[in-house]
Amino acid sequence: MEILDVKNLSFTYPKASFPVLSNISLSVKEGEFVAICGATGSGKSTLLRLLKPELSPLGDVSGNVSFCGKPVSECSSASDIGFVMQDPEHQIVTDKVWHELSFGLENMGLPQSSIARRTAEMACYFGIEDKFDKNISELSGGQKQLINLASVMVTEPNLLILDEPTAQLDPITASDFINTVKKLNRELSLTVIIAEHRLEEIIPVCDRLIIIDGGRIIESGAPKDVISQIYDKQEIMCAMPAAARISALLGEKNCALTVREGRELIRSYKNDKKAEQTTISRKTEEKAVLEFKDVYFRYERSLPDVLRGLSFKVYESEIFCILGGNGSGKTTTLGIASGIMKQYAGSVLIFGKKIKDYKNQSLYNECIALLPQDIQTVFLRNTVLEELYNADVDISSLPFDLSPHLDKHPYDLSGGEQQLVALAKVLALKPKILLLDEPTKGLDAASKLRIMSLMRDLTASGMTIVTVTHDVEFAAGIADRCALFFRGEIVSDAPPQEFFSANSFYTTAASRITRGHFENAVTAESVAELCKLNGKRSSDV
Amino acid sequence: MRGFAELNPAVLMIYYLCVIGTAMFSMNPVIITLSLFGSLVSLIVLEKKAHIKLHLSFLLLFLILAVINPIWYHNGVTVLFVVNDSPITLEALLYGIFAAAMIIGILYRLRTFTLIMTADKLLYIFGRLSPKMSLILSMALRYVPLMRTQTLKVRRTQKALGIYRGDNIADTLKGEMRIFSIMATWSLENGIITADSMAARGYGEHRRTSFSLFHFSKGDLIFLILCIIPTALIIWALAAGEADFTFYPAMSGINSSPLALTCYISYGFLSFLPVLLEWKEELRWKYLMSKI
Structure with a gap:
């Protein structure tokens, strides 16, 4: 049965000269899991919002959307279509978990007893019973997003729409979240439409993949077929799972989607020739620009240590990547390196000088700068132009182009654009050491690649970059050295090839695909290169 | 186990109105003494820890308040001693x-x-009074701490970016002004997302109900009765003037008529009610534990 039917939908924002969506036709069957992907600005969000009347943007609409056989605007209740947005924090309305879960039911005017039953049921299903009477502010980002999902599901919608729900989550929580959505789809036959940047987990579980580009559906169908049609579209392919990217680079007709299929694919290639091992030859006399010596830190006297005897060195013009789970102390480390927080024991040396000897804010004067995780906190002005002007940025000398955005409010930019404006602001301070906290959070694959090439250019000109990230693919692609953080100290530290091939679980998908077949291949590109170098096994030809 | 804190909030509210209301309108030494010790013991039992600092500060306040009256007020027939030609009376x-x-x-x-x-x-x-009011309060309770942490984050970011790098007051003030202004924008921006999320979940579609985790049980009813009956007796005695006590010019004796005695007992019961409930629950718990 067709649950949603979109016919020739076009949409133009007021005052815009061209439509964001043109001639979209799409029908979704009950119980289908549909993933929509496309670059930022391709019109994904607009399409999703047009499917939910309460959130439809104002503008010029033509064509029609029907839901369960009726026009969607005549849909009986808001609770028939559930909608989860990107930012876990700001969709939350109330202060307590139980109140958030009951919010939708209160709006429906249900009596106490049925609200009590339904919220209890939902809390059990999502495994959040122990959080039921907690304050929402005590929860982590992933838990908050789960509450958002639960509080939408509590009204028993027939269709669930998710607009980049995992963009603000770390990869492990994100994959848990996707699995919960998949479980809802499988166990309740709930129809799901999801737009995502991070496709590694989504693609293997979805029934249908829709690619939107420039406001049009360019491909739609089973993920395998769709991906093999767009091998040559670089800007879309870069977001695909590693196995798919390897298939694309090798020009395989039968596209691999999961790690398992990827392994089967590369097994058909010989493995005689090895990758060249890159080693970092470090002269012993080379001086560290940033050094932590036995640093201990805790937030409050009565709380446990966050950093326990942390020691590491960062050398000039390298990219040092710190990886690790939530709450392992990564962000705290950057806070201490930038002098915002103070350790209670141990010392931090910047260019051989202790932080506390940098008097009068001289630490921030052409020396060190920190870009935080929450990039919005960087902006203080109403337009990008004002923002840059007040930070003494020379717009013409920037390594990237911000001219289309100068009149916009910084909050109106996409995640990738915000990151660039923030970087412009930081670069004007001419720091020698740049600290980046999760620079790829909320970015689409294309913006991620842009940030990576920018980081390389910066280190080539002598800057040292220390970055904290959850994103293993990013770390594998960019780092000179990677360090694994665990319980407040660094447990291993090595160049990415060595680092990721030594790890079996905490590693890139490409490395999991090649385990035991090729050594030291941690990115899709290097795997494809090795495959080409070795050639196919003769028996398979 | 359902102690004092787990009672229905409306019942608790009524209890506090009764116990504070009656104590405020009587200067009878018996009632005052019962009120003081009842509330002190209640606090110790309910909080389960000794607040030495709090008790000391209350003791100090007590001494100051007790001394001020005889120094400024010289009415009364029993002169204890004279200071600077002013009599201090008992x-x-x-x-x-x-x-x-x-x-x-x-x-x-x-x-x-x-x-x-x-x-x-x-x-x-x-929320019982108005479902809308309860939603607004709940949103405020969420929003205020959220805004506070965001302000702190902005301040830290700006520090690490060295934007306001001067160490003088003018620069700091200017920086704070900018942070305040961007926080206003941030609030509006997030207000829009929250409003979207509310609309998406059907806010304003029907008449709202208000859900809560509290319910009214038999225990609440018993507590309510145990609270109202003594209060009625106290009010009766106070209205009849049976529990009156005057200090000036000479102290009247403490009335010991049957109604006055009923009033004292009632007040004592009311004042120690939380303690009695906690003890009862504790005994019951011990008894139940003994059966495990």
Whole structure:
């Protein structure tokens, strides 16, 4: 049965000269899991919002959307279509978990007893019973997003729409979240439409993949077929799972989607020739620009240590990547390196000088700068132009182009654009050491690649970059050295090839695909290169 | 186990109105003494820890309040001694002591009130009055800490970016002004997302109901009766003037008519009611434990 039917939908924002969506036709069957992907600005969000009347943007609409056989605007209740947005924090309305879960039911005017039953049921299903009477502010980002999902599901919608729900989550929580959505789809036959940047987990579980580009559906169908049609579209392919990217680079007709299929694919290639091992030859006399010596830190006297005897060195013009789970102390480390927080024991040396000897804010004067995780906190002005002007940025000398955005409010930019404006602001301070906290959070694959090439250019000109990230693919692609953080100290530290091939679980998908077949291949590109170098096994030809 | 804190918030509210209301309108030394010790013991039992600092500060306040009256007020027939031609009288001294005891007793009672009536309980009571009001309060309770942490984050970011790098007051003030202004923008921006999320979940579609985790049980009813009956007796005795006590010019004796005695017993019961309930629950718990 067709649950949603979109016919020739076009949409133009007021005052815009061209439509964001043109001639979209799409029908979704009950119980289908549909993933929509496309670059930022391709019109994904607009399409999703047009499917939910309460959130439809104002503008010029033509064509029609029907839901369960009726026009969607005549849909009986808001609770028939559930909608989860990107930012876990700001969709939350109330202060307590139980109140958030009951919010939708209160709006429906249900009596106490049925609200009590339904919220209890939902809390059990999502495994959040122990959080039921907690304050929402005590929860982590992933838990908050789960509450958002639960509080939408509590009204028993027939269709669930998710607009980049995992963009603000770390990869492990994100994959848990996707699995919960998949479980809802499988166990309740709930129809799901999801737009995502991070496709590694989504693609293997979805029934249908829709690619939107420039406001049009360019491909739609089973993920395998769709991906093999767009091998040559670089800007879309870069977001695909590693196995798919390897298939694309090798020009395989039968596209691999999961790690398992990827392994089967590369097994058909010989493995005689090895990758060249890159080693970092470090002269012993080379001086560290940033050094932590036995640093201990805790937030409050009565709380446990966050950093326990942390020691590491960062050398000039390298990219040092710190990886690790939530709450392992990564962000705290950057806070201490930038002098915002103070350790209670141990010392931090910047260019051989202790932080506390940098008097009068001289630490921030052409020396060190920190870009935080929450990039919005960087902006203080109403337009990008004002923002840059007040930070003494020379717009013409920037390594990237911000001219289309100068009149916009910084909050109106996409995640990738915000990151660039923030970087412009930081670069004007001419720091020698740049600290980046999760620079790829909320970015689409294309913006991620842009940030990576920018980081390389910066280190080539002598800057040292220390970055904290959850994103293993990013770390594998960019780092000179990677360090694994665990319980407040660094447990291993090595160049990415060595680092990721030594790890079996905490590693890139490409490395999991090649385990035991090729050594030291941690990115899709290097795997494809090795495959080409070795050639196919003769028996398979 | 359902102790004092787990009672229905509306019942708790009625209890506090009764116990504080009656204590405020009587200067009878018996009632004041019962009120002071009742609230003190309640606090100790309910909080389960000794607040030495709090008790010391209340003691200091007690002494100050008790001493002020005889120094300024010289009415009364029994002169104890004379300072600078002003007589210090026994009546004024005792009046000071009991007035101070009444205030401290009420302060202790309010202290237990803040301990017991957490934000969500007050929310429940206001929610009974209007579902909209309860939603607004709940949103405010979420929003205020959220804004505070965001402000802190912005301040830290700006520090690490060295934007306001001068160490002088003018620069700091200018920086704070900018942060304040961007926080206003941030609030509006997030307000829009929250409003979207509310609309998406059907806010304003029907008449709202207000859900809460509290319910009214038999225990609540019993507590309510145990609270209302003594209060009625106290009010009767107070209205009849049976529990009156005057300090000036000479102290009247403490009335010991049957109604007055009923009133004292009733007040004592009311004042120690939380303690009695906690003890009862504890005994019951011990008994139940013995069966495990």
